[in-house]
Amino acid sequence: MNRREALFSLGSMAAAGGLASRAGAAELKGFPKQTAMSADHLPTPARSGGGFQVLKSETDQKTVKAVFDRLIPADDFGPSASEAGCLEFLDDQLSGDYGAGKALYLEAPLSPENEEAIMGAPQFLSTPRERYETGLKALEAYAQETDGAAFHALSPDRIDEILTGLEAGEIDLGEGVNGQAFFELMLQNVREGYLADPLYGGNRDMAGWKMIGFPGARYDYRPYVDRRNEDLGLTPVSLIPND
Amino acid sequence: MAKWIKIAGGVVVIAAVGAGVWAWDSLNTGRSKVAGDSVTLAEFTSEDAEAVERGEYVMRMGDCAACHTREAGEFAGGYEIATPFGTLVSSNITPDAETGIGGMTEKDFFNALRQGIGQHGMLYPAMPYTAYAKFTDRDMHDLWAYMSTVEPVQNDIDENGGMPFPFNIRLAMAGWDMLFFDNSGFEPVASESDAWNRGKYIVDGGGHCAACHSPRNALGAEVASAYLQGGNIGDWYAPDLTPNPHVGLGGSSAEDIATYLKTGTDGVAVAAGPMAEAVEHSLQYLTDEDALAVGTYLTSLPASDNPAPKAASLAETDMARLTDVYEVNCSACHGLDGEGIEGMVPAFSANHGLLGDPTNMIHAMLKGTRAAHTHDAQTAAGMPSFAWKMDDTQVADILTYVRNSFGNGAEAVSPEAVAEMREALDAREPLRAATN
Numbered sequence: 102m103n104r105r106e107a108l109f110s111l112g113s114m115a116a117a118g119g120l121a122s123r124a125g126a127a128e129l130k131g132f133p134k135q136t137a138m139s140a141d142h143l144p145t146p147a148r149s150g151g152g153f154q155v156l157k158s159e160t161d162q163k164t165v166k167a168v169f170d171r172l173i174p175a176d177d178f179g180p181s182a183s184e185a186g187c188l189e190f191l192d193d194q195l196s197g198d199y200g201a202g203k204a205l206y207l208e209a210p211l212s213p214e215n216e217e218a219i220m221g222a223p224q225f226l227s228t229p230r231e232r233y234e235t236g237l238k239a240l241e242a243y244a245q246e247t248d249g250a251a252f253h254a255l256s257p258d259r260i261d262e263i264l265t266g267l268e269a270g271e272i273d274l275g276e277g278v279n280g281q282a283f284f285e286l287m288l289q290n291v292r293e294g295y296l297a298d299p300l301y302g303g304n305r306d307m308a309g310w311k312m313i314g315f316p317g318a319r320y321d322y323r324p325y326v327d328r329r330n331e332d333l334g335l336t337p338v339s340l341i342p343n344d
Numbered sequence: 345m346a347k348w349i350k351i352a353g354g355v356v357v358i359a360a361v362g363a364g365v366w367a368w369d370s371l372n373t374g375r376s377k378v379a380g381d382s383v384t385l386a387e388f389t390s391e392d393a394e395a396v397e398r399g400e401y402v403m404r405m406g407d408c409a410a411c412h413t414r415e416a417g418e419f420a421g422g423y424e425i426a427t428p429f430g431t432l433v434s435s436n437i438t439p440d441a442e443t444g445i446g447g448m449t450e451k452d453f454f455n456a457l458r459q460g461i462g463q464h465g466m467l468y469p470a471m472p473y474t475a476y477a478k479f480t481d482r483d484m485h486d487l488w489a490y491m492s493t494v495e496p497v498q499n500d501i502d503e504n505g506g507m508p509f510p511f512n513i514r515l516a517m518a519g520w521d522m523l524f525f526d527n528s529g530f531e532p533v534a535s536e537s538d539a540w541n542r543g544k545y546i547v548d549g550g551g552h553c554a555a556c557h558s559p560r561n562a563l564g565a566e567v568a569s570a571y572l573q574g575g576n577i578g579d580w581y582a583p584d585l586t587p588n589p590h591v592g593l594g595g596s597s598a599e600d601i602a603t604y605l606k607t608g609t610d611g612v613a614v615a616a617g618p619m620a621e622a623v624e625h626s627l628q629y630l631t632d633e634d635a636l637a638v639g640t641y642l643t644s645l646p647a648s649d650n651p652a653p654k655a656a657s658l659a660e661t662d663m664a665r666l667t668d669v670y671e672v673n674c675s676a677c678h679g680l681d682g683e684g685i686e687g688m689v690p691a692f693s694a695n696h697g698l699l700g701d702p703t704n705m706i707h708a709m710l711k712g713t714r715a716a717h718t719h720d721a722q723t724a725a726g727m728p729s730f731a732w733k734m735d736d737t738q739v740a741d742i743l744t745y746v747r748n749s750f751g752n753g754a755e756a757v758s759p760e761a762v763a764e765m766r767e768a769l770d771a772r773e774p775l776r777a778a779t780n
Contacts, residue, residue, distance in 0.1 A: 146775050
């Protein structure tokens with residue numbers, strides 16, 4: 102392309118761009134009449150019924166429960182992760198857009214060291230759903246190999262030991278599984294399940310919010326702004342009232 | 345409506361057609377003699393700028409655009425009006441000769457507007473000719489002048505194609521007119537003030553307030569004995585406009601009413617739904633004198649005997665729970681003490697409008713609504729729909745709470761009423777969290 106052609110094509114591109122933007126522009130006058138919530142802006146509650154969609158195998162369920170209930174065990178402050186619905190939360194998330202990695206760039210090529218250095222954390226081409234599928238199998242295989250028993254059958258102390266080892270990057274779960282990153286993923290998800298709005302399946306009875314004193318999805322705190330250093334005793338509120 | 349009412353109604357209408365032959369009074373077009381009968385609207389464009397301007401004011405007062413302006417263009421018709429008898433479509437009233445009213449002479453125009461005698465036959469009383477009958481000759485001449493300046497739009501409309509037999513027989517309206525139509529002009533009452541008479545002229549004539557605010561009988565005619573005492577208009581309720589102290593305008597001054605008409609709010613109540621449209625398109629254009637005249641007239645009416653609503657009794661535990669629900673969902677705009685936001689958001693305290701028929705409150709909860717956008721109050725604050733969030737019982741509970749707090753007392757709202765409205769309005773079902 103010579104300079105004349107280049108200029109010419111620039112001109113037609115500009116013209117096309119101008120046309121396109123004019124055609125796509127919506128002119129707003131006055132104010133929006135619509136008062137219903139746009140479907141795009143509404144949350145998607147966890148599925149009701151139908152059993153597990155991703156964590157179908159009983160072993161997988163038991164392995165996740167064993168891990169989650171060591172990360173957030175039942176104590177005087179609240180129920181365990183599984184009692185609070187974190188397994189249902191995780192399964193629902195993995196069966197949807199989150200599990201499919203809809204928000205992630207999953208195209209090759211990937212140079213792990215390079216991307217990890219740039220992003221500050223390991224990067225993957227596999228979706229969160231795939232990482233759970235391979236990770237849980239690797240974890241079970243590790244327990245069978247080292248302890249000769251199922252992971253969920255191990256003692257709490259032994260599970261803590263394995264989790265600590267994974268977190269420190271000292272346990273190798275084999276080819277294709279980054280044990281340390283898998284531990285981080287599970288820790289992140291169990292926290293989300295315990296503290297997300299109950300409409301997503303976890304945080305049952307708002308146990309997580311009661312534990313940390315979070316009052317939930319309240320719109321307006323003006324009545325309380327001036328009341329410092331006191332327990333306001335606010336009942337947590339879900340986005341969707343459930344009573 | 346029960347089927348028998350519809351059938352009985354049809355029989356009465358047909359019987360009335362026979363009687364209508366003698367209905368000389370309602371069909372007597374003597375009042376239109378003052379109008380010209382040689383030039384059609386299509387052939388004529390008024391050059392009397394002052395008459396055109398006055399005519400525009402009459403058009404605003406009559407709110408012609410409310411029904412006759414839709415997507416097809418200004419005054420080009422096409423608004424579908426669901427009546428208990430079938431669907432009517434508003435006509436094209438632009439000066440287009442083929443599809444509009446361009447073929448009408450001024451006399452035809454007078455006959456149609458004041459007597460419901462149209463160019464394709466009798467008009468249906470969804471067109472408030474029963475009220476426009478009160479228009480003075482001068483207002484009619486001015487309106488004719490204004491309509492001559494409207495841009496003709498080609499838009500062919502089958503006004504009663506959606507009406508089933510026998511309601512598609514326009515001639516039946518002659519019988520209806522004989523029964524219910526008062527073919528007489530406005531008669532000032534000498535013992536009353538000019539402002540009162542002007543107010544009555546606007547309320548009963550162009551403003552056609554009773555079209556919504558009076559209840560209608562089984563044949564769709566306004567019930568004169570309950571004049572302006574409140575009417576159900578499908579999925580909205582037009583409240584009692586008499587000075588009834590419980591559910592009407594008792595306690596409102598003529599000035600309060602004038603402010604409401606001009607801005608859409610009197611500082612306590614805020615117009616929503618069809619009333620917001622009436623304010624936006626019509627009432628805000630009233631001059632200060634005319635708005636005050638309406639207030640003068642309405643405050644002079646005898647108060648209806650609509651009784652004081654009985655307070656619902658809520659258990660203390662329910663009150664405590666609902667106080668929290670109110671705080672979480674309502675208080676940010678309507679205030680912890682139900683004080684609202686002056687000029688934008690309705691107050692719940694000292695607001696009679698919410699103590700009567702709960703239709704408007706249920707409608708607002710399920711579909712949301714918006715305040716009028718007027719020259720003086722431009723915010724047009726929106727009430728969001730709660731249909732996505734609350735089920736029928738939750739909507740009913742919070743409305744019952746509001747109707748029985750802040751000094752209020754009124755009957756409980758039933759979940760069944762909410763369910764019925766949710767279906768009628770095609771409002772969505774609430775989201776629900778997982779239960780397994």
